[in-house]
Amino acid sequence: MNHFLVLATGGETRVLLTLFIMLFAAKLLGELFERLRQPAVAGEILAGVIIGPSLLGWAAPSEITGLLAEIGVIFLLFLVGLETKPAAIFKVGKQAAIVAVLGVVAPFLGGWLLMKAWGGTSIEALFVGTAMVATSVGITARVLSGMGLLDAPTARIILGAAVIDDILGLLVLAIVSSMAAGTINYFEILTTAGLAIGFTVFIALVGAPVVTRLVPQVTRMRTGHGIFIFGLVLCLGLSVAAAYIGVAAIIGAFLAGMALAEAAEDDSKMHRHMNGVTEFLVPFFLVNIGMQLRLDVFRSWPVIVLCVLVTLVAIATKFLGCGLGAINLGTRRAAQVGMGMVPRGEVGIIVAQIGLSLAVIGAELYGVVLFMAVATTLIAPPFLKWFYACEAAARKEIGPPDAGGIVASGDFCKIG
Amino acid sequence: MNHFLVLATGGETRVLLTLFIMLFAAKLLGELFERLRQPAVAGEILAGVIIGPSLLGWAAPSEITGLLAEIGVIFLLFLVGLETKPAAIFKVGKQAAIVAVLGVVAPFLGGWLLMKAWGGTSIEALFVGTAMVATSVGITARVLSGMGLLDAPTARIILGAAVIDDILGLLVLAIVSSMAAGTINYFEILTTAGLAIGFTVFIALVGAPVVTRLVPQVTRMRTGHGIFIFGLVLCLGLSVAAAYIGVAAIIGAFLAGMALAEAAEDDSKMHRHMNGVTEFLVPFFLVNIGMQLRLDVFRSWPVIVLCVLVTLVAIATKFLGCGLGAINLGTRRAAQVGMGMVPRGEVGIIVAQIGLSLAVIGAELYGVVLFMAVATTLIAPPFLKWFYACEAAARKEIGPPDAGGIVASGDFCKIG
Numbered sequence: 042m043n044h045f046l047v048l049a050t051g052g053e054t055r056v057l058l059t060l061f062i063m064l065f066a067a068k069l070l071g072e073l074f075e076r077l078r079q080p081a082v083a084g085e086i087l088a089g090v091i092i093g094p095s096l097l098g099w100a101a102p103s104e105i106t107g108l109l110a111e112i113g114v115i116f117l118l119f120l121v122g123l124e125t126k127p128a129a130i131f132k133v134g135k136q137a138a139i140v141a142v143l144g145v146v147a148p149f150l151g152g153w154l155l156m157k158a159w160g161g162t163s164i165e166a167l168f169v170g171t172a173m174v175a176t177s178v179g180i181t182a183r184v185l186s187g188m189g190l191l192d193a194p195t196a197r198i199i200l201g202a203a204v205i206d207d208i209l210g211l212l213v214l215a216i217v218s219s220m221a222a223g224t225i226n227y228f229e230i231l232t233t234a235g236l237a238i239g240f241t242v243f244i245a246l247v248g249a250p251v252v253t254r255l256v257p258q259v260t261r262m263r264t265g266h267g268i269f270i271f272g273l274v275l276c277l278g279l280s281v282a283a284a285y286i287g288v289a290a291i292i293g294a295f296l297a298g299m300a301l302a303e304a305a306e307d308d309s310k311m312h313r314h315m316n317g318v319t320e321f322l323v324p325f326f327l328v329n330i331g332m333q334l335r336l337d338v339f340r341s342w343p344v345i346v347l348c349v350l351v352t353l354v355a356i357a358t359k360f361l362g363c364g365l366g367a368i369n370l371g372t373r374r375a376a377q378v379g380m381g382m383v384p385r386g387e388v389g390i391i392v393a394q395i396g397l398s399l400a401v402i403g404a405e406l407y408g409v410v411l412f413m414a415v416a417t418t419l420i421a422p423p424f425l426k427w428f429y430a431c432e433a434a435a436r437k438e439i440g441p442p443d444a445g446g447i448v449a450s451g452d453f454c455k456i457g
Numbered sequence: 458m459n460h461f462l463v464l465a466t467g468g469e470t471r472v473l474l475t476l477f478i479m480l481f482a483a484k485l486l487g488e489l490f491e492r493l494r495q496p497a498v499a500g501e502i503l504a505g506v507i508i509g510p511s512l513l514g515w516a517a518p519s520e521i522t523g524l525l526a527e528i529g530v531i532f533l534l535f536l537v538g539l540e541t542k543p544a545a546i547f548k549v550g551k552q553a554a555i556v557a558v559l560g561v562v563a564p565f566l567g568g569w570l571l572m573k574a575w576g577g578t579s580i581e582a583l584f585v586g587t588a589m590v591a592t593s594v595g596i597t598a599r600v601l602s603g604m605g606l607l608d609a610p611t612a613r614i615i616l617g618a619a620v621i622d623d624i625l626g627l628l629v630l631a632i633v634s635s636m637a638a639g640t641i642n643y644f645e646i647l648t649t650a651g652l653a654i655g656f657t658v659f660i661a662l663v664g665a666p667v668v669t670r671l672v673p674q675v676t677r678m679r680t681g682h683g684i685f686i687f688g689l690v691l692c693l694g695l696s697v698a699a700a701y702i703g704v705a706a707i708i709g710a711f712l713a714g715m716a717l718a719e720a721a722e723d724d725s726k727m728h729r730h731m732n733g734v735t736e737f738l739v740p741f742f743l744v745n746i747g748m749q750l751r752l753d754v755f756r757s758w759p760v761i762v763l764c765v766l767v768t769l770v771a772i773a774t775k776f777l778g779c780g781l782g783a784i785n786l787g788t789r790r791a792a793q794v795g796m797g798m799v800p801r802g803e804v805g806i807i808v809a810q811i812g813l814s815l816a817v818i819g820a821e822l823y824g825v826v827l828f829m830a831v832a833t834t835l836i837a838p839p840f841l842k843w844f845y846a847c848e849a850a851a852r853k854e855i856g857p858p859d860a861g862g863i864v865a866s867g868d869f870c871k872i873g
Contacts, residue, residue, distance in 0.1 A: 052520070053523065053524060053527055053700075054697065054700040054701060054706070056524055057524075057527070057528075057531075057693065057696060057697045057700060057706060058697045058701075060528075060693060061690070061693040061694055061696075061697050064689060064690055064693060065690050065693075065694070068686050068690060072678055104468070104520075104521070105520070105521060105524055107469065108469060108472055108521055111469055111473070112473075112476075262488055266732075266736055269733065269736060270484050270736065273480060273736075273737055274477070274480055274481050274484060277473065277476060277477040277480060277481075278477055278481070280473060280477075281470065281473045281474045281477050284469075284470040284473060285470060285474075290470070290473060310729060313726060313729040313730060313733065314729060314730070314732060314733030314736060315733060316682075316730060316733065317685065317729065317730030317731060317732065317733030317734045318733045318734055318737050320682055320685060320686065320689075320730060321689055321734050
């Protein structure tokens with residue numbers, strides 16, 4: 042390589058190489074998993090584990106891979122929102138709230154008790170509990186959208202519960218973090234709560250009518266692709282607003298998509314454009330999660346045992362907590378909801394990073410929490426595919442809901 | 458904003474805000490320019506000037522905006538390649554070579570003479586000449602693809618000439634840089650030349666047949682969107698390979714697109730997916746060019762005068778040099794080719810950065826070259842729109858080439 046060009050473009054070329062490796066590995070393992078009748082999502086995360094610092098060391102998480110991952114999951118949730126009309130979520134609101142609350146309480150208590158029993162400090166126990174509260178809805182959304190089941194009744198419950206879960210998780214994190222810092226600022230926590238709830242409710246209620254009014258003007262834009270560009274700007278704008286308020290950026294993206302869902306319903310061109318963006322960017326989100334895994338902290342048996350215990354408790358408490366919240370729908374659907382909330386992914390990783398930066402948890406416990414976040418994310422997709430097998434089969438036989446599929450698949454798969 | 462979350466996600470949120478501002482400003486000014494019957498491209502670059510450090514200071518070029526810009530122009534050139542069959546380029550190969558050579562010699566001499574006359578050192582004169590050689594084909598490609606004229610005969614000449622121009626520019630840069638360093642390493646320069654030419658010729662000749670054989674297998678992939686994903690991987694892969702060899706990454710992307718052009722010809726779904734990616738990312742490329750402009754070096758009259766002179770010479774030499782190379786096609790088409798090669802954009806900026814990092818040019822001259830790179834990029838699009846007005850009108854009346862439009866628009870607009 043010409044060494045004068047390296048001066049100016051060497052860093053960029055290396056980053057491009059990293060991105061190429063990430064994309065190629067993701068698509069390769071995704072395809073392999075599909076052929077083994079496993080979900081591609083798990084393959085793409087595993088690709089990150091393999092090429093990441095734990096194993097091959099061909100790529101490592103950086104500010105840039107983190108940003109592409111973030112944009113990827115933002116547009117993924119936007120796309121999921123696009124296929125979710127507000128009314129469909131409001132209808133399952135109460136059920137989603139019960140699922141979310143139980144799915145916060147059970148893992149928090151589970152994590153706290155486990156760490157206490159293990160002999161951890163109080164603050165360590167609180168932080169592990171908090172990390173277990175997190176839910177990475179992107180993983181489940183990706184699996185369900187890949188199966189064409191985003192409009193399944195339990196999918197709506199999972200999406201609604203994830204929004205509420207994120208707000209509750211934010212509050213738990215604010216409280217535990219301020220306890221770690223020594224003083225609890227009740228005013229700040231109340232402000233956080235008020236802002237987060239206010240933002241979400243406001244966009245959920247007012248977003249769709251406002252957007253629906255804007256769309257006719259947008260389609261008259263000269264630049265072409267009007268709605269798509271409007272969607273991009275709206276999605277990024279609400280993501281940033283959500284992040285500044287303290288909610289996850291993906292919640293803003295999801296609400297943006299939902300606000301546009303009715304207006305863009307018949308715009309297949311816009312859906313394809315958006316699909317192109319997510320197909321390109323979502324692999325970075327998945328691979329980036331896998332790359333976070335660091336196996337080098339597992340040098341002693343106690344750490345390995347703790348890893349397995351934390352992961353098992355994380356899965357059991359979320360699965361049972363959320364499942365209990367949906368038990369009135371029958372055990373099969375309760376299992377779908379419970380498993381849909383199991384992945385902790387990037388949200389669990391962020392909580393772990395906060396714990397590390399506040400010096401509340403050490404490098405070893407950080408590694409344990411990262412393991413739990415990645416492992417729950419890898420384990421859920423195959424089970425989800427299994428639990429939704431009936432709906433997927435019904436969808437294939439009877440067709441999509443607008444051909445009468447909703448009723449059919451709903452009835453067909455009710456008992457199980 | 459919750460200050461505990463800031464700890465972990467504050468940096469990312471700020472970056473997201475920057476991206477939102479860039480996208481929003483680009484689309485706003487693009488739309489405004491369209492309404493004023495000016496090309497959107499110029500509006501998007503101007504958006505970068507306005508929000509950039511020179512004026513409002515709302516956003517600044519960084520490693521991340523640079524990377525998104527790079528990915529944006531890579532996929533833009535890939536998309537342009539997708540609409541360019543290899544045979545169409547080979548047919549104009551000789552003409553493109555003449556255009557490229559004259560378009561390298563004239564600006565280099567012009568820049569060198571101007572700096573000598575201005576009283577610059579020899580190495581300064583050589584570097585300004587080198588910066589004037591650069592051509593940013595992305596700008597012209599974006600204007601022409603927006604007008605639906607990528608298949609116009611002169612568009613093919615411009616694309617072919619840009620590939621050759623890039624290789625020649627690489628060699629000029631290698632020679633001048635080694636002169637600046639004190640010793641000319643002939644072996645390295647010859648290796649650079651051999652690799653660059655070998656890579657380009659190899660992919661141009663062998664790419665299409667190999668890819669056409671692979672595509673049937675790719676469409677059988679389980680993950681869906683097979684060709685699109687194959688295209689993404691191929692595009693990134695060849696871009697990285699090109700960059701490591703020393704050619705611009707966009708040349709690799711263009712060749713990747715061209716190799717896939719025949720196989721993906723009828724795949725409108727893939728084109729839409731790809732369109733979605735470029736519509737999202739290309740604004741970052743354009744805004745990032747505009748943001749490079751620094752007006753703070755222009756504190757004295759001599760610098761301002763030099764800026765204007767360098768820009769005028771850059772425009773005149775490229776326009777006349779490349780135009781002369783295509784004069785056999787008539788003055789109107791010669792003017793199209795000449796103006797199509799005028800934008801220096803990101804390539805001129807990279808040369809300036811190399812000059813600065815080698816301490817060959819100072820901060821002031823660096824600012825002058827940046828001004829030239831941005832100004833040529835802003836000036837060309839309106840002229841291009843004007844020079845191609847006849848083809849655009851003919852395309853509207855007679856339809857695309859597969860409906861007989863090529864012959865018609867070719868004949869219809871020949872004299873002028």
